[in-house]
Amino acid sequence: MKTIDLRSDTVSHPTPAMREAMAKAVVGDDVYHDDPTVNQLEADAAELLGKEAAVFVTSGTQGNLCALLAHCNRGESIIIGDSSHIFRYEQGGMAQLGGILPHTVPVQADGTLRLCDLESAINPDDEHKPVTRLVALENTHNMAGGMPLSAEYTDAVADFARRNLLIFHIDGARIFNAAAAYGVDVKTLVAGADSVTFCLSKGLCAPAGSVLVGRQDFIRRARRARKVLGGSMRQVGILAAAGLVALHTMRDRLSEDHDNAQLLAEGLSELPDICIKGQNTNFVFFSLSDDAGISLDEFVGALRRDYNIFMSPYSGEQGLIRLRTHYWIDRSAIDKVIAAVSSLVS
Numbered sequence: 001m002k003t004i005d006l007r008s009d010t011v012s013h014p015t016p017a018m019r020e021a022m023a024k025a026v027v028g029d030d031v032y033h034d035d036p037t038v039n040q041l042e043a044d045a046a047e048l049l050g051k052e053a054a055v056f057v058t059s060g061t062q063g064n065l066c067a068l069l070a071h072c073n074r075g076e077s078i079i080i081g082d083s084s085h086i087f088r089y090e091q092g093g094m095a096q097l098g099g100i101l102p103h104t105v106p107v108q109a110d111g112t113l114r115l116c117d118l119e120s121a122i123n124p125d126d127e128h129k130p131v132t133r134l135v136a137l138e139n140t141h142n143m144a145g146g147m148p149l150s151a152e153y154t155d156a157v158a159d160f161a162r163r164n165l166l167i168f169h170i171d172g173a174r175i176f177n178a179a180a181a182y183g184v185d186v187k188t189l190v191a192g193a194d195s196v197t198f199c200l201s202k203g204l205c206a207p208a209g210s211v212l213v214g215r216q217d218f219i220r221r222a223r224r225a226r227k228v229l230g231g232s233m234r235q236v237g238i239l240a241a242a243g244l245v246a247l248h249t250m251r252d253r254l255s256e257d258h259d260n261a262q263l264l265a266e267g268l269s270e271l272p273d274i275c276i277k278g279q280n281t282n283f284v285f286f287s288l289s290d291d292a293g294i295s296l297d298e299f300v301g302a303l304r305r306d307y308n309i310f311m312s313p314y315s316g317e318q319g320l321i322r323l324r325t326h327y328w329i330d331r332s333a334i335d336k337v338i339a340a341v342s343s344l345v346s
């Protein structure tokens with residue numbers, strides 16, 4: 001029985017085209033800037049996002065951390081959403097390794113941070129307080145359920161950052177999902193940002209890797225940060241080759257994942273005891289009603305054991321299950337999931 005893995009889009013395997021490109025990749029020592037495939041990926045990524053330069057990093061976590069280490073000094077503070085991935089799920093790397101303090105503001109249900117909250121999170125020029133250096137957004141917002149942030153909102157935050165002499169970083173792990181959701185060129189979603197991290201290994205299906213983009217001088221500092229984090233690799237064109245396939249052939253199909261997520265949410269919503277809590281981009285959240293007669297753990301266990309369907313309870317909120325669609329979840333998989341869930345709850 002084929003596995004249907006909906007736990008995250010990070011579980012997506014590389015496509016056959018990626019495996020072929022990896023096998024044929026021309027490589028060199030990337031620490032000497034000698035790997036033509038990495039160089040191509042970095043050039044294409046910078047151009048696609050409308051920035052001067054890019055650096056290929058091992059993961060989204062490393063991209064965000066390199067950005068913060070390159071932008072901020074020890075003892076400085078950044079303004080960030082209280083449910084952002086950087087704050088909640090990156091082990092506090094900024095504080096652990098960079099001596100940078102997160103000043104959190106509440107993430108709204110639509111994934112935004114209110115401008116008035118940002119305003120009041122800026123420390124005054126007071127020797128008791130850390131200097132506020134940066135503001136960060138997340139697009140799409142993971143904990144807000146895959147919410148895409150619009151270009152208008154992002155521009156407003158960029159304007160706020162400029163007026164207050166703050167640096168503006170975007171954790172754009174799924175920025176191409178946001179671009180697909182709004183039907184816009186990704187450049188418009190990051191135009192005012194000083195730096196953006198995006199992931200090749202989530203909905204875009206590459207086996208590993210993320211890219212950090214920004215100005216030349218910033219990317220030079222970010223490369224130094226990557227080096228001290230042990231993230232500079234050698235003949236890594238093997239991975240960049242898959243990244244190029246991801247960047248050039250996988251973005252335009254992300255709306256299929258969004259359509260499948262919508263079909264899944266609609267199908268599940270018709271079943272008894274399933275309460276859909278949200279569906280945005282490639283995310284679906286649901287809970288079981290108290291009358292379902294099966295606990296969440298039993299439900300997840302039975303799907304895995306009897307149907308080879310993988311789901312995971314959502315760590316962000318008790319009683320919720322989070323599903324993500326991706327390239328390897330097609331319409332027939334959606335039908336199978338709805339049928340399997342139906343057999344457990346009815």
Ligand code: TLP
Nearest residue numbers: 008010059060061062085089142171173
């Ligand atoms: N998120 C993973 C888990 O860590 C929760 C997932 O399955 O969604 N920013 C955002 C918005 C993310 O969702 C993630 C990964 C990252 C950064 C970190 O990327 P990686 O896993 O490549 O370090």
